Amino acid sequence: MPKLTRWFIKTALVYLILALALGLVLASAGIFPQPFSVGGLTSVYFHLFMVGWVTQLIFGVANWMFPTLNREAPRGSETLGWATYYLVNAGLLLRAIGEPLLASGGAALWAILLVLSSALLVIAGLAFLVNNWNRVRGR
Amino acid sequence: MPRLTVWSIRAALLYLLVGFTFGQLMLYNKGIPINGALWRLLPAHIEFLLVGWIGQLALATAHWIIPRFRGGVYGNLKLAWLSIILLNSGILMAGLGPVLNTPRWVVLAGRIAEAAAVLVFAIYIWPRIRPLGQEP
Numbered sequence: 001m002p003k004l005t006r007w008f009i010k011t012a013l014v015y016l017i018l019a020l021a022l023g024l025v026l027a028s029a030g031i032f033p034q035p036f037s038v039g040g041l042t043s044v045y046f047h048l049f050m051v052g053w054v055t056q057l058i059f060g061v062a063n064w065m066f067p068t069l070n071r072e073a074p075r076g077s078e079t080l081g082w083a084t085y086y087l088v089n090a091g092l093l094l095r096a097i098g099e100p101l102l103a104s105g106g107a108a109l110w111a112i113l114l115v116l117s118s119a120l121l122v123i124a125g126l127a128f129l130v131n132n133w134n135r136v137r138g139r
Numbered sequence: 140m141p142r143l144t145v146w147s148i149r150a151a152l153l154y155l156l157v158g159f160t161f162g163q164l165m166l167y168n169k170g171i172p173i174n175g176a177l178w179r180l181l182p183a184h185i186e187f188l189l190v191g192w193i194g195q196l197a198l199a200t201a202h203w204i205i206p207r208f209r210g211g212v213y214g215n216l217k218l219a220w221l222s223i224i225l226l227n228s229g230i231l232m233a234g235l236g237p238v239l240n241t242p243r244w245v246v247l248a249g250r251i252a253e254a255a256a257v258l259v260f261a262i263y264i265w266p267r268i269r270p271l272g273q274e275p
Binding site for chain 2: 050054055058067095098099102110111112114115117118119121122124125128129132136137138
């Protein structure tokens with residue numbers, strides 16, 4: 001299993017744990033008093049699960065299992081692969097921090113975090129597409 | 140990788156990019172409001188990423204990876220292609236309907252097409268799901 005795949009999959013597992021823990025917090029919000037506001041956390045919960053866990057797991061397995069490109073660069077550009085990893089995780093973390101803070105009436109700084117997060121995530125998607133488009137091919 | 144898988148995974152990659160872009164626009168709008176109408180992208184964002192990206196990638200990979208019949212035969216490929224065409228028509232109708240403000244039956248027709256696509260795919264792939272070494 002390539003190093004990048006291992007990082008994608010292990011990070012995806014961490015996000016799965018985080019998403020389920022957050023789901024627990026959200027489920028207990030109406031039952032137990034919370035020391036903080038849970039506003040904005042539902043969206044974070046969905047994205048930790050669907051982007052952090054599911055999509056990142058797919059990115060990792062695709063990097064490993066898609067047909068190789070050529071002998072020199074079997075998995076496409078290593079740089080683009082790692083860029084996808086860092087961009088998707090940075091984008092997701094910024095969102096997970098910025099969204100609840102903005103929902104609880106935070107400063108303009110949190111709004112800027114969301115804008116930055118949105119840009120990082122879309123560039124991550126583009127980097128993955130560009131790096132894998134030619135690996136999706138017939139024999 | 141068979142031709143249907145190539146087309147289907149490439150379509151899934153495009154849905155990933157468009158779905159992320161719609162999400163980006165809404166998230167930007169959440170941080171710095173530019174236009175409230177951007178929230179109309181939410182159904183397309185969800186449809187494209189859940190069904191177009193993840194769902195389609197799973198079906199395309201199943202077509203590729205699940206054991207084939209003797210001689211490398213995939214089965215009834217017409218059914219497989221019908222399924223992928225129905226799925227993508229459904230995703231576009233159900234996803235873009237609310238964005239383009241189409242009549243509600245368009246979204247309903249899209250969802251019916253998606254359900255039919257999965258049913259057709261299940262009928263197509265069913266005989267290939269069997270114990271190791273057992274040839275049908």
